[in-house]
């Protein structure tokens with residue numbers, strides 16, 4: 001007998017809601033069954049961006065947006081059930097990541113007692129509208145246990161993708177980029193490497209009002225500026241060792257604007273080329289430092305569709321066989337949503353969802369809270 005779960009995810013790129021239907025069989029094996037993506041209404045996206053900006057702190061907006069995200073997430077879950085032709089009563093639970101609006105993990109400048117992370121999208125509302133038990137608020141228990149609260153997906157990557165015969169690296173290129181290194185002996189490490197698409201997205205939005213640089217074509221039309229690249233690479237974040245996690249608080253349009261005050265004359269396509277190179281270099285440096293040279297690399301997240309970025313990864317990591325996670329049974333766009341369905345299953349079965357070696361938490365913890373149907 002297998003159980004069905006729905007994973008819901010809206011990431012830092014704010015490109016929509018990913019909804020994935022999975023089943024977990026009696027042996028704990030995860031099967032990807034169906035998926036849809038649902039739009040984030042334009043006004044809602046604007047409000048989320050305002051909440052993400054550190055210069056606004058509006059409790060009114062927070063409360064209202066929390067409820068609204070809950071409503072659109074619930075509608076995505078219902079649309080997924082309709083599209084997959086299943087009844088909501090067939091689904092054991094929704095695992096809802098929610099929307100991160102602030103992430104302040106413990107780091108060199110912040111004691112863990114002052115750390116916090118905030119994902120909104122009221123799970124009560126999701127349970128009420130969908131009629132499906134909802135599990136949410138996954139990150140805060142890990143933070144309370146002195147962890148980073150992120151990345152959480154390495155536990156799922158280990159459960160679904162680890163192989164005793166080869167070391168595997170799973171690289172998610174979302175708004176931020178994060179890696180999981182799955183050793184042959186079962187050990188797992190993982191951390192956020194830094195920006196994924198966020199800087200390239202911000203720059204093309206600023207210059208051309210486009211959401212993203214399709215296939216990295218605009219970046220490919222420019223040339224990397226070596227001085228600007230070195231300036232960006234000096235960020236302390238790249239030198240820190242894990243556990244570490246990051247977000248829009250650290251890598252955003254302001255990061256680019258500050259650099260361009262120092263380098264004001266660089267043409268816009270060259271800035272984009274440099275941001276793509278920064279993304280590729282910071283990812284590859286992190287992979288080289290933390291994995292075995294000939295391990296297999298599997299890509300997921302929207303950035304895995306960026307051809308120019310993938311070409312750079314292949315050149316910078318010549319000894320790694322590079323594929324995407326379709327080769328492991330889950331299409332690259334759906335891995336994160338699937339992961340939160342899986343974490344909900346862990347929670348309902350009183351099993352841990354974090355990996356202390358990844359997040360730095362004091363120990364394994366059952367993550368999240370349950371909101372019954």
Ligand SMILES: Nc1ncnc2c1ncn2[C@@H]1O[C@H](COP(=O)(O)OP(=O)(O)OP(=O)(O)O)[C@@H](O)[C@H]1O
Pocket residue numbers: 010011012013014015172173174175176177196197201211212213214215216300301302303305306307336
């Ligand atoms: N064809 C493409 N060419 C270039 N970039 C693409 C393409 N398709 C998707 N992307 C990038 O992928 C991004 C969305 O990725 P994804 O949905 O994995 O991010 P996310 O889940 O929001 O982020 P995070 O994992 O940080 O939470 C888009 O904003 C865009 O930058």
Ligand SMILES: CC(=O)N[C@H]1[C@@H]2OC[C@@H](O2)[C@@H](O)[C@@H]1O[C@H](C)C(=O)O
Pocket residue numbers: 011012100103117149150151152153154174175176177178192245246247336
């Ligand atoms: C705080 C937060 O939402 N972090 C996200 C973000 O997106 C990628 C990277 O930064 C990762 O740390 C995390 O998401 C994935 C799903 C994770 O927790 O593993």
